[in-house]
Amino acid sequence: MSKIFDEKLLETAAIDTSLREFSHLGIGGKAKNLFAPHKIEEISKIVSATAKANLNIFPVGAASNILFGNTRDKVIILDKFIPKFCEVNGNEVLVSANYKIAKFIDEMKELTLGGLEFLAGVPANIGGAVSMNAGAFGGNISDFIEFIEVVDHDGKIREYQKEEIDFGYRKSSINGFITKVGFILAPKPKEEIMAEAAKIIAFRKVQHPYNFPSLGSTFKNPENHAAGKLIEECGLKGKTIGGAQISKKHANFIVNKGNATYRDVKSLIDLMMSEVYRTMNIMLQLEIKVLD
Numbered sequence: 001m002s003k004i005f006d007e008k009l010l011e012t013a014a015i016d017t018s019l020r021e022f023s024h025l026g027i028g029g030k031a032k033n034l035f036a037p038h039k040i041e042e043i044s045k046i047v048s049a050t051a052k053a054n055l056n057i058f059p060v061g062a063a064s065n066i067l068f069g070n071t072r073d074k075v076i077i078l079d080k081f082i083p084k085f086c087e088v089n090g091n092e093v094l095v096s097a098n099y100k101i102a103k104f105i106d107e108m109k110e111l112t113l114g115g116l117e118f119l120a121g122v123p124a125n126i127g128g129a130v131s132m133n134a135g136a137f138g139g140n141i142s143d144f145i146e147f148i149e150v151v152d153h154d155g156k157i158r159e160y161q162k163e164e165i166d167f168g169y170r171k172s173s174i175n176g177f178i179t180k181v182g183f184i185l186a187p188k189p190k191e192e193i194m195a196e197a198a199k200i201i202a203f204r205k206v207q208h209p210y211n212f213p214s215l216g217s218t219f220k221n222p223e224n225h226a227a228g229k230l231i232e233e234c235g236l237k238g239k240t241i242g243g244a245q246i247s248k249k250h251a252n253f254i255v256n257k258g259n260a261t262y263r264d265v266k267s268l269i270d271l272m273m274s275e276v277y278r279t280m281n282i283m284l285q286l287e288i289k290v291l292d
């Protein structure tokens with residue numbers, strides 16, 4: 001257990017496990033401060049203790065967008081063991097942040113509530129998707145948000161209406177740990193939702209590498225460009241360093257072919273950025289979160 005935390009309650013939330021176990025990419029080592037709380041009150045305690053220690057929290061959902069490297073100065077909080085719930089009232093839905101997007105879309109379909117089908121096939125939790133303002137095919141998750149509840153940086157629980165949050169291209173101004181999200185969904189026939197989700201999953205399977213773990217798009221698309229196309233034009237498709245590879249299927253994806261390390265993936269990221277800048281004078285911006 002980390003020295004910065006000595007409160008009794010936190011002992012139950014601290015865990016001594018490799019982050020690899022939680023990483024969608026299958027990469028990660030031991031973190032100095034890793035917590036897996038079971039209650040919202042535990043999150044509040046961890047967050048206030050973190051602020052007092054002048055460190056930053058780093059919430060983790062499905063870790064489908066995080067490359068774990070150096071985590072020394074971070075206090076990592078997993079959403080995994082917090083109770084899950086989903087309450088529906090007409091087309092207003094209140095859902096815990098650790099709900100899987102896929103399960104959510106599927107359950108809402110049964111209630112003829114749609115809208116989020118564009119996220120079918122995205123291996124995220126609701127909280128991570130909201131924090132990143134996940135989107136695809138012209139839709140963003142923020143289009144359907146009414147409010148969110150967060151454990152704020154001071155440990156207090158606050159509710160924010162959508163208008164109080166800045167949502168941008170794969171980013172948001174949310175600064176705390178999201179605990180629940182209020183959505184307003186669109187009434188839609190079940191068959192339509194099913195057909196749309198199936199079409200999107202089929203498209204993803206053709207376009208994206210699903211046979212090896214990845215973090216989705218490594219870089220954001222620069223204005224008027226597709227990052228994957230720029231990387232491909234630099235001749236980097238299939239480039240391999242150690243166990244990591246720039247996908248042969250889609251050059252904006254890095255896949256773990258089995259035993260990739262943080263260093264392998266980071267070296268590929270650096271190469272993609274430097275080659276695209278050298279040949280096209282375009283500076284790529286990371287979409288994934290790299291803890292280095």
Ligand SMILES: Cc1cc2nc3c(=O)[nH]c(=O)nc-3n(C[C@H](O)[C@H](O)[C@H](O)COP(=O)(O)OP(=O)(O)OC[C@H]3O[C@@H](n4cnc5c(N)ncnc54)[C@H](O)[C@@H]3O)c2cc1C
Pocket residue numbers: 024058059060061062063064065066079097119121122123124125126127128129130131132133134135136170174176177178179208214215216217289
């Ligand atoms: C195969 C594949 C396909 C993908 N397709 C898409 C796509 O179409 N569109 C898209 O936008 N993304 C896509 N992604 C990327 C990724 O799934 C999304 O960014 C997703 O929103 C991340 O959710 P997560 O739960 O995994 O978050 P994590 O990876 O765990 O975290 C991502 C960020 O959110 C923060 N966060 C997580 N949980 C919370 C919380 N409870 N409170 C506050 N902050 C939190 C983290 O601190 C981190 O900064 C894809 C990834 C893969 C592997």
